[in-house]
Amino acid sequence: MTETPGAAPDAFPGAPTGPRTGPRLRVLAAMSGGVDSAVAAARAVEAGHEVTGVHLALSANPQSFRTGARGCCTVEDSRDARRAADVIGIPFYVWDLAERFRAEVVDDFIDEYRAGRTPNPCLRCNEKIKFAALLDRALALGFDAVCTGHYATVRLTDDGRRELHRSHDQAKDQSYVLGVLDDRQLAHALFPLGDTGATKDEIRAEAERRGLAVARKPDSHDICFIADGDTQGFLARHLGSAEGDILDQDGTKLGTHQGAHGFTVGQRRGLRIGHPTADGKPRYVLDISPVENTVTVGPAEALDIAALTAIRPRWCGGTAPEGSGRYTAQLRAHGAETPVTTEVVDGELRVAFDAPVRGVAPGQAVVLYDGTRVVGSGTIAHTTAAR
Structure with missing residues (x-):
């Protein structure tokens, strides 16, 4: 079944009905067609939750997207997700979010490059699609949470707050691209892969034991909406x-x-x-x-920066910290952490580095950590040269 944007919540026959009792949650599992999201959905079922699988159709012309290891928006991926749901034994649906994805992610990507900035579309997709458009519809339909295959962990504090932490598998940690999630979104997020110490190889072995055909499917790479991986060619076609x-x-x-x-x-x-x-x-x-x-x-040394200013800060599981703070900052999806001093001034995040860092571009995201906990994130607007 394909549900089109704007359909009324009661138009979705997979929506749960009747009262919920106990810790059993009604979970909508976002299934990309890859091994991670399939195993995450299976683990949610194994944990005793009532799970429904959904694949997001993000392209108006999905057959034009490359199959295999590049991207995650192909017809092949939709079929792989459906087969995985059948093996797991859960209902499965396809939701058409292509129009929303185009407006919120693809057009934003093009506009950012037009303005001379370098955006991260994965953060934008998590913020605007998976944990906004998808989550809002899930809640409207009576689900309690959205489950994804991200490698990250949500922890509940003694005072009832939720915190986002790094995955136990540091090599696969994806908390950086989830640094845009706020307290409400974290309250309805499940990341079954991040709560264990399993490595990616172990996740593949688990998928094979479960009989999931995606066990050997290559990971997706690059930008999912650029079919051939030619980012410059894509931008030239849209920007001239x-x-x-x-x-x-x-x-x-x-x-x-x-x-x-x-x-x-x-x-x-x-x-x-x-x-x-x-x-x-x-x-x-x-x-x-x-x-x-x-x-x-x-020269390379001219890339060194001592500080940056980030706009549109978002705080994971809490409010903006008061005064100056000491954290570590990550500037790329798989980059190293670096010690920083921060302060929020007039709604902007000011970050000063203990030692100069290199090659930071406006439009990228800075994500702050306190140990393994994600404090928040912001979009880099300006940088200050180290000298």
């Missing part, structure tokens, strides 16, 4: 080509490009400047100006 200048830090023209959107801060390859620096060292992208359509390049 416009010749501009590549400049050094003094404003000297070194070459030209066909669109500033084809570059990211910290990029080294593909500059095609044509001649080396006086000292023979490589140049990196330092700044992108969409208004002037210029790209500024320079």
Whole structure:
């Protein structure tokens, strides 16, 4: 069954009916067609919950999306999710959220690059689709929680608050891309894979024991809505080509490009400047100006920043911290943590690094941690050079 956006809640025959008693939850399991979400759904059933599987149709033309290891929006994925639900023994439905996904994730991605920023569409999808559009509809239909295959952990504190923590498997930890979740969303989130110490290999072995055909399916990579993995080509098709200048830090023209959107801060390859620096060292992208359509390049050390300002901060399981705080910050999905001092000023998050960090681009997310606990996140708006 495919439910279209805007359908009334009672149009969904898989919605639970009657009163709920005890710890048994009514769970909507988001099933991407991959091994992680399939095992998560199976574990939710094993835990005694009443589980219904749902696959999100996020493309208006899914057959155009590449199958296999790239992306998670293919017809093949929908079929894999359905087969997994059949093996687990749960009802299964497909929800069409393509229009919402286009507006909230794809168009936002394009607009951010148009403005010279480098967005993370996975965070945007978690915030606006999986734990907003999907969760809101799930609650309206009488479900208690949304279950996903993310590697992260939700813990309940003594005073009844919920906290988001890193997964036990640090190599697969996905708490960074969940750093946008607020207290309400955490209250209705289940992450069955993050609560155990199982590694990805062990999850695959578990899927095989359960008879799930996705046990050997490759992980998805890259950006799911870019079929061929060619991000620059995708942006060129949507933003067009416009010749501009590549400049050094003094404003000297070194070459030209066909669109500033084809570059990211910290990029080294593909500059095609044509001649080396006086000292023979490589140049990196330092700044992108969409208004002037210029790209500024320079030495690696010029990428070092001492501080940043992040906008639209979101706090996981609590309110904004008061005064200055000491945390660690993660700046990329699989990046290392670095010690920072933070302060919230006029609704903006100010972050000062103990030691300079390199290659941070506006549009990326900064996620704060207190030990393993996710404190909150923000979208990087400005950076301050280390010197």
